[in-house]
Amino acid sequence: MADNHAQQSPANPQPLLEMRDVQISFESSTGTVEAVRGVNLCIYPGQSVAIVGESGSGKSTTAMSILGLLPGTGKVTGGQILFEGQDITHFNNKQFEAIRGSQIGLVPQDPMSNLNPVWRIGTQIEESLKANNVVPGSQRHQRVVELLEEAGLPDAARRSKQYPHEFSGGMRQRALIAMGLAARPKLLIADEPTSALDVTVQKTILDHLEHLTQELGNAVLFITHDLGLAAERAEHLIVMHRGRIVESGPSREILRDPQHPYTRRLVTAAPSLASSRIQSAREAGLDTAELHSHGAESADAAPVIQVRNLTKEFDIRGQRGEKKLLKAVDDVSFDLRRGTTMAIVGESGSGKSTVANMVLQLLQPTSGSIIYEGQDTAQMSKKELFNLRRKMQVVFQNPYGSLDPMYSIYRCIEEPLALHKVGSRKEREARVAELLDMVAMPRSAMRRYPNELSGGQRQRIAIARALALGPEVVVLDEAVSALDVLVQNQIINLLAQLQEDLQLSYLFITHDLAVVRQTADDIVVMQKGKIVEQGTADAVFDNPQQPYTRNLIDSVPGLHIEIGTGANLGLTE
CATH class of the missing domain: 3.40.50.300 (P-loop containing nucleotide triphosphate hydrolases)
Structure with missing residues (x-):
């Protein structure tokens, strides 16, 4: 188990955020589910840290506990979360509201469900300025335009008057980034901030985030499943698996020499790193047919x-x-x-x-x-x-x-077969079972509904x-x-x-x-x-x-x- 307290930053001995042995659980109809088990991490002012892991590893739950935004029955059941030395673990909603946005900002993952469809984009950013009381009323509109420009939106003044449905996914994500940074928080939690974006736009936004964090000295906590992105953008990497931290340390070191079998699997699977392997193999004159899916x-x-x-x-x-x-x-x-x-x-x-x-x-x-x-x-x-x-x-x-x-x-899988009148009912059932095997899904999934499955399963x-x-x-x-x-x-x-x-x-x-x-x-x-x-x-x-x-x-x-x-x-x- 990695020692996560090895994150000493000599220039700033006082961590901005410290999580000590944090446990988070949810109550379900079948009992208590432990989502996060004994997480320790430190983030120093101006530092960028990334938590990587697949869906369900507990990375987003860990991040949301810092903001007091755990969904449903989620509760911090053990350990401490310290922000600037103050224990915020059991803050009530009013106390969290005082630091949310102004001290700790958030760029959420899904731009579709995090923007209000009936409000103009500019109005929504203005709301976050108003809520955090950072800009006098008369200057808010100008500040909204500046924030949108900062987040890389061309023609920001006109765009601020538009509604979310008039934006592409990438543009919506930029609007959310503008919101997250509106009050200049000391810590920005970026939950998969660029997963919906083109690589070029992604690069623009991440370069911009990096520039801002260096300029303002704010820290960034990235939550991502993209190891390439984590390694390029964060100094420190934390790998989570099934609610636990399995490895933690400087990003490049972990990528060069992953210790835990799970981290090795992640490094092997990451597309950007796989491409970099193909690239370096080609440059070394090796045969890449091995690395390519087919030659x-x-x-x-x-x-x-x-x-x-x-x-x-x-x-x-x-x-x-x-x-x-x-x-x-x-x-x-x-x-x-x-x-x-x-x-x-x-x-x-x-x-x-x-x-x-x-x-x-x-x-x-x-x-x-x-x-x-x-x-x-x-x-x-x-x-x-x-x-x-x-x-x-x-x-x-x-x-x-x-x-x-x-x-x-x-029924989802059987529908095209029925539509094209393929086989008898029994044959169709056998075909659905065979198709589920093909895509490595259990046959028991037949009786379930899409909302019961993860994105990858869907x-x-x-x-x-x-x-x-x-x-x-x-x-x-x-x-x-x-x-x-x-x-x-x-x-x-x-x-x-x-x-x-x-x-x-x-x-x-x-x-x-x-x-x-x-x-x-x-x-x-x-x-x-x-x-x-x-x-x-x-x-x-x-x-x-x-x-x-x-x-x-x-x-x-x-x-x-x-x-x-x-x-x-x-x-x-």
Whole structure:
């Protein structure tokens, strides 16, 4: 067990925050659940600390206890939480309100549920300024604009008058960051602050946070499952597993030489670190086929989908003349080779999802063609299109929004089979059981409902559903971006295995280049609706032709970190 008090900071002997042997439990219908067991940690002024671990490891619970925001029946049942030497463990709500925001700020994880949909963004930030009494009334509006600019939002004055639904996920997250920093707290708790963001935006925001913390001397506690991000952004790393701290120490040291088997698993699974391994192996002239999910054996494979001069224009309401049409996709052409993975990468708004929706026949192209196995989909009859649906399936980004909450898991997976009249009831039941096995879910999950599952489990169900009809092409729209590294790694391996077993072709839509490095054979880079670069994964990563591509690659957190040797991570087996 690591000694977490070894975090001495000679310049500031007085810790800003200290947790001593903290225990947190929840009451459930079946009894007491111990969520956090004996956590010790120190954070000094101006220090950045990251807690990493998968969902359910207790990292968010630990962070929320500092703010007195434990959900439901959660209670600190043992130990002490000291903030600036004062014991805040059993503060009442009024006492917590006095330090929340002004002393300890929070950037929560999910931008959708943490912004009020009926209030303008500016009003919501103004509220946090008002609540913490930091800016006189007359200057609040100006301060809101400054905060939004600080958080990296262009055209902040206009944006402040908009509502959350008019913002992209990344923009909403920036608004939350502006709120968290509004009162200049001494400690900022950032709970997965950038999990919904593009790498370039993520880098901008994290650079900005770093700059602010250095300037203001405030400390940051990151809660994240992205080890690359944690290692790049935090000086000190705390690894949690099942409610306990299993390892703690300076970030780079832990990555170079992880001691605990669980930390080793995390380091092995982290996509950015895996990409960095692929990169350094290539630079050392080693064969990367071992590290890649599959090699170039399908280099001469015939295309299963050919996209030619695809264009999509949208009408903008209320605009006239040239501004009336938005070209979301502009003359895009590529081939998806059978049995391979093609990644379409780019920032939010680059048009990548629009391309995917046209390939899936969910959107009609303005011009251009999509040819599936030699046949132009625009010429297909209704019946042929219905059959095409069977051969082409999709796994969406948000595991919370893509499953019907009223359907049991069995019904979610069985529905496409019933719709396409596949097999008898008994055969369908057997197929659902087989699909659950394929995605490593217990068969008992059939009787459960989506709200009883974690995000990673829901995404497995979505994959099972996509595979139900035995498709040839699967479109993965940000399919692993919402998942923990270990779960993400399992799902990437699962997808690679399924691809090999079933000869699947994947169209992978993502902004996560670390995942692309691990999974893709070919890459198409999109910017503002156009393709700016395309080629094999190795060619694009080793020798990007465009500054835009280079910037995307350079923004991957942890890509340039020297990490432990293969021997120490058990990668030599």
